[in-house]
Amino acid sequence: MYTSFLIKYAEIGIKGKNRYIFEDALCQQIKYALKKCEGKFHIHKTAGRIFIDAESEFDFDEVVEHLKMVFGITGICPVIVTEDEGFEKLCETVVKYMDEAYPDKNMTFKVHARRARKNYPKESMEINMDMGAVLLEVFPEMRVDVHKPDIMLNIEIREKIYIYSEIIPGPGGMPVGTGGKAMLLLSGGIDSPVAGYMIAKRGVKIDAVYFHAPPYTSDRAKQKVVDLAKQVAKYTGPIYLHVINFTDIQLYIYEKCPHEELTIIMRRYMMRIAEEIAKKTECLGLITGESIGQVASQTMHSLVATNEVCELPVYRPLIGFDKQEIVEVSEKIGTYETSIQPFEDCCTIFVAKHPVTKPSVKVIRKHEKYLEEKIDELVQTALDTDELIIVG
Numbered sequence: 106m107y108t109s110f111l112i113k114y115a116e117i118g119i120k121g122k123n124r125y126i127f128e129d130a131l132c133q134q135i136k137y138a139l140k141k142c143e144g145k146f147h148i149h150k151t152a153g154r155i156f157i158d159a160e161s162e163f164d165f166d167e168v169v170e171h172l173k174m175v176f177g178i179t180g181i182c183p184v185i186v187t188e189d190e191g192f193e194k195l196c197e198t199v200v201k202y203m204d205e206a207y208p209d210k211n212m213t214f215k216v217h218a219r220r221a222r223k224n225y226p227k228e229s230m231e232i233n234m235d236m237g238a239v240l241l242e243v244f245p246e247m248r249v250d251v252h253k254p255d256i257m258l259n260i261e262i263r264e265k266i267y268i269y270s271e272i273i274p275g276p277g278g279m280p281v282g283t284g285g286k287a288m289l290l291l292s293g294g295i296d297s298p299v300a301g302y303m304i305a306k307r308g309v310k311i312d313a314v315y316f317h318a319p320p321y322t323s324d325r326a327k328q329k330v331v332d333l334a335k336q337v338a339k340y341t342g343p344i345y346l347h348v349i350n351f352t353d354i355q356l357y358i359y360e361k362c363p364h365e366e367l368t369i370i371m372r373r374y375m376m377r378i379a380e381e382i383a384k385k386t387e388c389l390g391l392i393t394g395e396s397i398g399q400v401a402s403q404t405m406h407s408l409v410a411t412n413e414v415c416e417l418p419v420y421r422p423l424i425g426f427d428k429q430e431i432v433e434v435s436e437k438i439g440t441y442e443t444s445i446q447p448f449e450d451c452c453t454i455f456v457a458k459h460p461v462t463k464p465s466v467k468v469i470r471k472h473e474k475y476l477e478e479k480i481d482e483l484v485q486t487a488l489d490t491d492e493l494i495i496v497g
């Protein structure tokens with residue numbers, strides 16, 4: 106029945122003279138999302154609105170499902186587009202539309218007409234009244250409610266006439282690419298994919314880095330991270346995933362440093378390496394899935410220790426979230442099932458029985474001195490052997 110969609114967007118509508126940048130980015134993201142759908146589509150901006158016209162057969166559910174993943178969209182309105190063949194014909198089309206779209210007529214409605222083309226023979230108010238009267242006559246069970254109607258029937262008169270009443274909620278946020286780029290530390294866990302999703306939702310493009318420790322961590326564990334990146338990329342567009350071999354660094358820390366500080370020192374090296382890659386790739390910040398107190402390495406004291414090695418801002422969107430709240434988002438965005446697959450993570454393999462929960466930065470720095478002899482070279486090798494996988 107539908108041949109077009111009207112795309113509603115909220116926040117990006119208020120960006121003054123930068124507005125077109127946001128609209129163009131949104132069109133770009135819509136294009137990217139629809140590439141994965143069957144059919145041909147024409148995306149165009151008209152007078153502060155974005156329309157998607159189908160130019161071939163398409164699968165309605167598939168298109169809606171993909172549009173629901175485009176940040177910046179607040180509402181997806183399936184639209185009937187019809188030529189202007191006079192008011193009577195328009196009423197016929199609207200009656201047919203209402204009949205098909207709403208089998209149960211026990212509802213209230215309001216007609217809301219907008220005349221973008223002023224030479225249309227009726228004014229908006231007249232259209233509202235006359236079409237309302239026609240609908241009431243054909244469907245006596247329906248009632249008009251001008252304040253809180255169940256159905257707002259929108260009629261937009263342009264070159265063609267657009268009819269729509271349904272608004273399918275979009276994900277909100279800002280179009281990816283309008284907010285610069287950040288480097289996500291992506292592990293195989295539940296938290297980091299959610300963290301990436303949340304920052305991308307604010308318009309930020311995402312690159313990612315994963316530290317693996319073969320043979321202690323398997324190819325399956327790495328594949329799991331690629332799969333998570335793939336799922337996140339459905340929202341963010343392609344993700345450049347850097348896979349860093351962390352084994353020698355980890356073994357060296359294990360050999361030289363007190364075991365209760367292993368995780369913290371390891372995390373500090375992850376941050377340092379992530380920042381190196383971030384700076385080389387024009388990322389403006391790092392993103393982690395940390396949340397206060399979740400584990401020993403995420404107490405306020407530990408966060409001071411991991412934070413101090415970075416110059417770039419570290420974004421931790423889950424910082425005040427409980428685990429259950431994070432799980433809910435991961436289920437919503439489709440990463441949960443992959444995250445709970447039981448593959449080892451490099452952090453869990455070298456984990457100490459009693460990790461420090463209140464590390465002293467001074468002490469940590471002193472113990473990192475034990476690494477002086479080889480660590481720079483190991484870090485350099487890790488950076489030099491960076492494996493880049495483009496996901497999505």
Ligand code: ATP
Nearest residue numbers: 290291292294295296297314315316393394395452
């Ligand atoms: P997650 O569920 O994201 O794995 P977590 O609860 O297991 O988090 P930690 O293992 O302490 O927490 O890791 C904290 C954060 O550090 C992660 O959210 C992630 O951003 C980053 N991180 C941890 N391990 C890795 C890794 N192997 N590769 C890349 N980033 C990692």
Ligand code: MG
Nearest residue numbers: 292293294450
């Ligand atoms: Mg983890």
